[in-house]
Each structure stands twice: as structure tokens, then as C-alpha cells.
Amino acid sequence: xxxxxxxxxxxxxxxxxxxxxxxxxxxxxxxxxxxxxxxxxxxxxxxxxxxxxxxxxxxxxxxxxxxxxxxxxxxxxxxxxxxxxxxxxxxxxxxxxxxxxxxxxxxxxxxxxxxxxxxxxxxxxxxxxxxxxxxxxxxxxxxxxxxxxxxxxxxxx
Amino acid sequence: xxxxxxxxxxxxxxxxxxxxxxxxxxxxxxxxxxxxxxxxxxxxxxxxxxxxxxxxxxx
Numbered sequence: 001x002x003x004x005x006x007x008x009x010x011x012x013x014x015x016x017x018x019x020x021x022x023x024x025x026x027x028x029x030x031x032x033x034x035x036x037x038x039x040x041x042x043x044x045x046x047x048x049x050x051x052x053x054x055x056x057x058x059x060x061x062x063x064x065x066x067x068x069x070x071x072x073x074x075x076x077x078x079x080x081x082x083x084x085x086x087x088x089x090x091x092x093x094x095x096x097x098x099x100x101x102x103x104x105x106x107x108x109x110x111x112x113x114x115x116x117x118x119x120x121x122x123x124x125x126x127x128x129x130x131x132x133x134x135x136x137x138x139x140x141x142x143x144x145x146x147x148x149x150x151x152x153x154x155x156x157x
Numbered sequence: 158x159x160x161x162x163x164x165x166x167x168x169x170x171x172x173x174x175x176x177x178x179x180x181x182x183x184x185x186x187x188x189x190x191x192x193x194x195x196x197x198x199x200x201x202x203x204x205x206x207x208x209x210x211x212x213x214x215x216x
Contacts, residue, residue, distance in 0.1 A: 033198040034190060038183055040205035045182075047212040054216070064216050075210040082203045086196070128171060135175040139183065 029094065031150045032085055032102075035143045039078045039109070042140035046071060046116075049133055058126035067123065070116045074140070077109040081147075099151050106147050113141045 050067060053059035084102055088094045094102070117137040124130040158166070190198050 027195075030195045030198070033195050033202065034187060037190065037198055037202035037205065038186065040202045040209060041182065041186055044205055044209040044212065045179075047209050047216065050216060051212065068213060068216050071213050072210065075206050075213060078206045079203065079210075082199050082206065086199050127168075131168075131171050132175045135172070135179050139176075139179045 028150050029085060029088065032147050033082075035147050035150070036078060036082050036085065038143040039074075039140050042136050042143065043071070043075050043078065045136050046133065046140070049129065049136065053124055053126065053129050053133075056126065056129075058129055059124050063123040067116065067120055070112050070119065073112045074109055074116065077105055077112065081105045081109070094151075103148060103151065106144050109144050110141060113137055113144065117141070 050059060050064055050071070054061065054064050081102060084098065084105065085094075088098050117134060120133050120137065121130060124133055190201075193201070
């Protein structure tokens, strides 16, 4: 049981990688775009969860105020990543410089997600909501991490 | 099975439920993206992020 709980992020990452790399015709940029879309969806789910948790009284207003800037940074980072990928000169074959810039953004997103996960887990009182929150944040983390893996994949476009 | 183990099992099941629900959401999202160009996916991701930021801003 402990093994599964401690490895839930690895399981989610495995699912994510399977989805993003399973199709042989999938090019890197398309896979990255999908991962960014997953982060966007996770962001929306997290925002709605915090809204519900506050309304239900399982998260104090000051706790929401604490988590809000971290979540905002994740969103801003995702927008930066999307804009960067859109600006790739050769969309199917990003240059080393473009890949480095993307990795820097992903690294910031990842740091903020770790902080969000830790702080949220401390603050959300309802256990079910806490588990859901952790799962969504971990899946966003997995999507962000998958971008690093995709960039390092050999072959493809 | 004692009470502590039962509690542990319940926690694990709810964690599994949440993970599966999230995985399902992601799979459905990927399914919805098939047939779309990379640029369309990126545009959609941008719109979703902006909408989420609006919700976050109103928290």
C-alpha cells in the first residue's frame, strides 16, 4: 500500500508518457503542446477545487490568499511555455537554444508546483479534497516533467 | 484487519479513485485533441490557461 501511495506520481508520469509517446507519428512539439494543455486543464481543476474548498469551509480565506500567487505563477509559466513553443522557428525541430529556454520555464513551473503541493496539503482540512488536490498537482507535475523527457527523446521530428 | 489498517485501505482507495479520475480526464482530453493541429492544441491550451487564471484571480 505504501509503495503505491509513494509512487502515485511515477504511475501518473508513466500514464502521461504512454499517452504522449505511444503514437509513432507524434512529433515532439505536438507532444509538448499536449502536455501544456494537460497543465492548463490541471490548473483549471485546481482553481475550481480551491474555490469549492473555500466555499465548503475546508480552506480558510487566508490560506487561499497564500496559495493564489503560487498558482498564478504556474499559470503564467504555462502561458510563457505556450508562447515559446508557438514561436519555435522550426516547430517540428526546436533549436538547442529554444529547448534550453523551455526547460528553464518548465523548471520554474515544477518548483512552483512542488511548493503548491506542499502548502496545499498543509492547509486543506478535508481529507478527500486534499487527496484530490495532491493528485491534480502531481499530474500537472508529471505533465511538466514529461516535457523534459520528450525533449530528450531520440528520433521523431 | 484492524481499524488502522481499514483507515489506511480507505485512504489508498480514495487516492486510487482520484488518480484514476484524473487519468481518465487526461485520456479524454487527449482523445478530444486527435485530429487537431499542433497550433490548434496550443491555442486551446492558451485559452484554458487564461480562463483558469481568471478563476484564480477571482478566488
